[in-house]
Amino acid sequence: MAETLFALDRRNVHEGQNVFRGERAQEYYRGDFWVEDAPTVDVRSERRTVGAVSIIRQRSASNLFFRRSRQHIREDATDLSILWFVRRGEFAFSNQCGAKVAAEGDFVITRSMEPFLIECRTDGTGLSEVLHVTVPTHLLRAHVAQDCSSALVVPAARGRAVPELAIAEHLLADVFADDGRLCENSARLLVETALGLIGHTVRALEEPRPARQSIAERRLEDVLRFIEVHLSDPQLSTAMVAKGCGISPRYLSFLLRLRETSFSELVWEQRLGKARDWLTNSDPRDISISEIAYGVGFKSPAHFSRMFKRVFGANPREYRGDSGGEIAPPSPMATGFGDFVSGSSLLQ
Structure with a gap:
């Protein structure tokens, strides 16, 4: 007062x-x-x-x-x-x-x-x-x-x-x-x-004023926002994103190439990154690993655990048990993440 x-x-x-x-x-x-x-x-x-x-x-x-x-x-x-x-x-x-x-x-x-x-x-x-x-x-x-x-x-x-x-x-x-x-x-x-x-x-x-955005850059923003909003949906696909953004799947692939990524790489990187943050900042008594897996769009906890360990070097339970954060997970892209998902048929 x-x-x-x-x-x-x-x-x-x-x-x-x-x-x-x-x-x-x-x-x-x-x-x-x-x-x-x-x-x-x-x-x-x-x-x-x-x-x-x-x-x-x-x-x-x-x-x-x-x-x-x-x-x-x-x-x-x-x-x-x-x-x-x-x-x-x-x-x-x-x-x-x-x-x-x-x-x-x-x-x-x-x-x-x-x-x-x-x-x-x-x-x-x-x-x-x-x-x-x-x-x-x-x-x-x-x-x-x-x-x-x-x-x-x-x-x-x-x-x-x-x-x-x-x-x-x-x-x-x-x-x-x-x-x-x-x-x-x-x-x-x-x-x-x-x-x-x-x-x-x-x-x-x-800072200098940013250059005016091109149409492609604005469309890419729309795509990234749509993916962020629907990330928890296990049915998220290129067809779903293209329809939701009013563009063709081919143009969607072109836009993602501007970002130097593919649809699979982008989605799995975001899902695993958000899951890692969720594990770090939550209490096991409040939310289970299965709930986190479903919450970021995985169809099964087992699938989530396999991908998490492949990218971060520890399964979700081991990672969460290290409350001191001494496991220093590298970024997904730095671990050959793109190569890993490019050969995967788990995201259609």
Whole structure:
């Protein structure tokens, strides 16, 4: 549940420097904070903590300033990254490398280990609002490897970056607004998902846009999806896939050659791979080997056991009994898997 980090008005505005980090100065990092002298002063900052992460909604009727100098960094070397969702007004960042301004709808990442000046500016109605998330930089690096000391600004107009960021903001806002019904593990999962989406966005900005897909590539995606959906059906066949995808069996074979595989190789590789994962991540008391065999599309447990041992070097019972995972199964294709199934008549 969110709590008030600090609230300022005309009566206590001069106390801002002493209260912006919370009652015990536990939030953010050391720096100079002040509020522009204006007829109306109404600043409110609310916080929701999730593990080491804080989600903070800050609203203000006047411009806000925060400066961090090298002296502050020497006194307080807390390395935090701040994720800013600009909801109203502007967010301005400046340091020795220059200045950047983010507008409403933009996203910014800043880091605490280089000197900077931040301004949260009000819009035409005299209001500013940001939702910002403080994350220890060593935790954020699992998602964002880029150094954001000079601020990374993602404008709202940057096409494909917007959907992931919008979803991330909604997830974080929902966690912030939770009234206590969300358990801590669920809150952590939602925050971790949001960070993952942000990391995906940052990586996508650095990658060239993918080339436009050809018709064959789109058809191949349809084929792979159909096989994935129907993998548990023991009657899965080239005729079934071709009919379901609206193509001929001959064209299906052509598409799979683009992927450098055959229908048999693809299906058996996926079935055995999923069975291996299922065996690794399940408890024998919850699901039997026979159920796993049928669940991935084998017609009999005996057939499943023979193929599994041929590819992974241990039968399913032996593999599952090695809970430490010391059997290091090679990938199916690396064990002559293609040669094995190409001569098999078990998949028609």
